[in-house]
Amino acid sequence: MAQATRVFFRHFSSSSSRFGNIKNVTIIGTGLMGAGIAQVAASTGHHVVMVDQTDDILSKSKANIEKSLQRVVKKKYADNPKAGETFIAEVMSRLTTKTDAAAAVKNTDLVIEAIVENLEVKKKLFSSLDKAAPKHTIFTSNTSSIPIKDIAVATQRQDRFGGLHFFNPVPVMKLLEVIRIPATSDETFNTLLAFGKAMDKSTVNCKDTPGFIVNRLLVPYMMEAVRMVERGEASPQDVDTAMKLGAGYPMGPFELTDYVGLDTCKFIIDGWHKKYPDNPLFMPSPLLDKLVSEGKLGNKTGEGFYKHKK
Numbered sequence: 241m242a243q244a245t246r247v248f249f250r251h252f253s254s255s256s257s258r259f260g261n262i263k264n265v266t267i268i269g270t271g272l273m274g275a276g277i278a279q280v281a282a283s284t285g286h287h288v289v290m291v292d293q294t295d296d297i298l299s300k301s302k303a304n305i306e307k308s309l310q311r312v313v314k315k316k317y318a319d320n321p322k323a324g325e326t327f328i329a330e331v332m333s334r335l336t337t338k339t340d341a342a343a344a345v346k347n348t349d350l351v352i353e354a355i356v357e358n359l360e361v362k363k364k365l366f367s368s369l370d371k372a373a374p375k376h377t378i379f380t381s382n383t384s385s386i387p388i389k390d391i392a393v394a395t396q397r398q399d400r401f402g403g404l405h406f407f408n409p410v411p412v413m414k415l416l417e418v419i420r421i422p423a424t425s426d427e428t429f430n431t432l433l434a435f436g437k438a439m440d441k442s443t444v445n446c447k448d449t450p451g452f453i454v455n456r457l458l459v460p461y462m463m464e465a466v467r468m469v470e471r472g473e474a475s476p477q478d479v480d481t482a483m484k485l486g487a488g489y490p491m492g493p494f495e496l497t498d499y500v501g502l503d504t505c506k507f508i509i510d511g512w513h514k515k516y517p518d519n520p521l522f523m524p525s526p527l528l529d530k531l532v533s534e535g536k537l538g539n540k541t542g543e544g545f546y547k548h549k550k
């Protein structure tokens with residue numbers, strides 16, 4: 241291919257798939273994950289409506305996004321802080337907030353749900369959104385562990401339903417798992433892959449199997465670390481040091497459990513134990529249960545396996 245044609249092709253193909261038809265995105269649940277997803281979607285030119293239960297939560301989420309953007313521009317615009325400020329102002333101007341989910345989806349191309357890891361709560365939400373959203377709107381869940389098809393049954397649009405599983409912290413982690421259920425149409429799946437690219441993520445194609453790819457491997461590993469401590473075989477500090485220095489992981493499993501949130505970890509393992517009671521990899525952990533019952537949920541509450549500055 242001649243140089244000019246190659247340049248034109250690269251330019252044309254990137255601009256035509258820039259948004260993969262997705263311009264307006266609604267993100268429901270703006271905690272740890274939803275805020276990160278909103279930040280990256282707005283940073284890549286999408287118009288984003290953020291939905292949560294109260295205005296107070298939404299203002300905290302916006303403040304967290306602004307803090308995270310400061311970290312991003314510190315490096316990206318190191319030589320031009322003024323351009324960094326302009327970038328942050330532009331990104332923030334693409335974010336709006338609402339507490340009424342049904343009203344928020346009236347004009348949206350894509351819904352990304354990132355609320356609590358609970359099947360019944362997610363189904364109730366999607367059932368009401370199904371009545372309110374336009375026909376073309378694609379619905380997705382960022383669930384860590386719930387089968388996408390179990391959530392999709394709450395709607396009449398299973399061909400326009402899939403999974404978009406982002407990783408924490410969303411502004412830093414490059415991976416996006418794109419999940420299809422048997423009913424997902426090729427058009428929907430391709431639009432989700434294009435959207436992932438427009439978000440500057442590397443996508444992998446996943447089937448709707450437990451934990452998709454990453455969590456099917458990560459959850460048993462993290463739970464076995466907790467069980468090692470329960471059996472008195474090692475301390476959390478030593479397990480973390482061992483896995484960072486001996487296996488090259490950026491965080492040890494206990495640092496990661498605190499980072500993810502112990503409540504989310506418990507929701508995942510309890511859900512899988514209920515579904516697969518005979519699988520020893522998915523047995524609940526008395527230590528994890530105890531910490532959650534004491535409100536020690538990790539970084540977000542100031543204490544989990546470790547104490548953290550809030």
Ligand SMILES: CCCCCCC[C@H](O)CC(=O)SCCNC(=O)CCNC(=O)[C@H](O)C(C)(C)COP(=O)([O-])OP(=O)([O-])OC[C@H]1O[C@@H](n2cnc3c(N)ncnc32)[C@H](O)[C@@H]1OP(=O)([O-])[O-]
Pocket residue numbers: 308309311312315383384406407408409411412413455458459462463490491496497500505508509
């Ligand atoms: C039991 C069941 C459990 C199941 C769990 C499943 C959960 C879920 O479904 C899947 C997951 O997400 S699994 C979880 C998957 N996640 C993992 O596995 C994470 C593993 N951990 C890591 O990869 C690293 O420790 C971090 C990247 C978190 C921090 O890196 P570090 O070197 O230790 O510390 P650093 O020097 O501070 O930061 C380095 C750079 O990152 C930048 N930055 C950070 N946060 C930022 C933010 N919020 N915004 C913007 N930027 C942010 C920062 O500015 C800096 O930039 P620079 O340009 O280099 O100066």
Ligand SMILES: NC(=O)c1ccc[n+]([C@@H]2O[C@H](COP(=O)([O-])OP(=O)(O)OC[C@H]3O[C@@H](n4cnc5c(N)ncnc54)[C@H](O)[C@@H]3O)[C@@H](O)[C@H]2O)c1
Pocket residue numbers: 268269270271272273274291292293297341353354355356357358361365382383384385405406407408499500501504
């Ligand atoms: N924490 C992680 O590392 C991680 C990573 C990938 C995926 N996930 C998944 O993402 C989802 C969210 O996890 P998180 O860690 O961001 O949780 P979180 O607790 O930080 O945030 C959840 C947010 O959802 C809001 N919410 C709850 N019910 C709602 C409703 N009915 N309508 C609107 N908002 C509602 C809450 O107020 C809260 O702000 C879960 O399904 C989880 O499994 C989590």
